Amino acid sequence: xxxxxxxxxxxxxxxxxxxxxxxxxxxxxxxxxxxxxxxxxxxxxxxxxxxxxxxxxxxxxxxxxxxxxxxxxxxxxxxxxxxxxxxxxxxxxxxxxxxxxxxxxxxxxxxxx
Amino acid sequence: xxxxxxxxxxxxxxxxxxxxxxxxxxxxxxxxxxxxxxxxxxxxxxxxxxxxxxxxxxxxxxxxxxxxxxxxxxxxxxxxxxxxxxxxxxxxxxxxxxxxxxxxxxxxxxxxxxxx
Numbered sequence: 001x002x003x004x005x006x007x008x009x010x011x012x013x014x015x016x017x018x019x020x021x022x023x024x025x026x027x028x029x030x031x032x033x034x035x036x037x038x039x040x041x042x043x044x045x046x047x048x049x050x051x052x053x054x055x056x057x058x059x060x061x062x063x064x065x066x067x068x069x070x071x072x073x074x075x076x077x078x079x080x081x082x083x084x085x086x087x088x089x090x091x092x093x094x095x096x097x098x099x100x101x102x103x104x105x106x107x108x109x110x111x112x113x
Numbered sequence: 114x115x116x117x118x119x120x121x122x123x124x125x126x127x128x129x130x131x132x133x134x135x136x137x138x139x140x141x142x143x144x145x146x147x148x149x150x151x152x153x154x155x156x157x158x159x160x161x162x163x164x165x166x167x168x169x170x171x172x173x174x175x176x177x178x179x180x181x182x183x184x185x186x187x188x189x190x191x192x193x194x195x196x197x198x199x200x201x202x203x204x205x206x207x208x209x210x211x212x213x214x215x216x217x218x219x220x221x222x223x224x225x226x227x228x229x
Binding site for chain 2: 042043044045046047101102103104106
């Protein structure tokens with residue numbers, strides 16, 4: 001069975017500082033993809049970043065980077081230079097060889113001015 | 114341009130009164146998914162279509178049904194909504210079910226269902 005764990009229900013960060021959101025996963029699949037999504041209060045799910053299990057380099061997309069540690073089964077999201085608009089719910093997700101996307105419980109990030 | 118469209122954005126229905134939520138896509142993707150997301154919880158996959166093949170999750174109640182009349186449209190039918198079915202319903206699409214599909218799962222804006 002696949003499982004995604006996000007241990008931080010809520011996080012606070014000061015504007016312009018960096019923040020790390022934790023994600024660990026469990027799977028018996030050899031091949032899988034890891035995703036981070038942002039969900040503002042409006043409800044839409046916004047794709048942020050992707051890491052494939054065979055990718056040797058950590059993924060980066062603008063201010064977002066994914067700290068992928070395969071041996072530890074972790075895929076933490078790092079947001080640099082936080083902005084007020086980053087306040088939202090963040091979900092880590094995994095797609096295994098079955099093709100379905102499984103989500104973690106989410107971390108609510110609040111950016112303080 | 115919107116690629117996954119959900120209508121309506123907000124739906125109020127009465128206890129026990131059937132309701133249908135709509136999703137359409139302009140991406141020509143093979144796979145369409147329906148997720149249920151209750152307040153402060155993770156999205157929960159209800160079912161998905163791969164082309165015309167319907168795949169139900171084992172724990173999806175019989176009260177939830179789906180139809181996909183063509184590639185572009187997919188409907189979620191709730192036959193007899195209960196108070197516990199109040200949630201955000203998210204539609205998503207992907208080109209395929211491959212684990213390598215990184216940019217290909219797009220979500221719609223969701224329909225927030227209230228049951229009175």
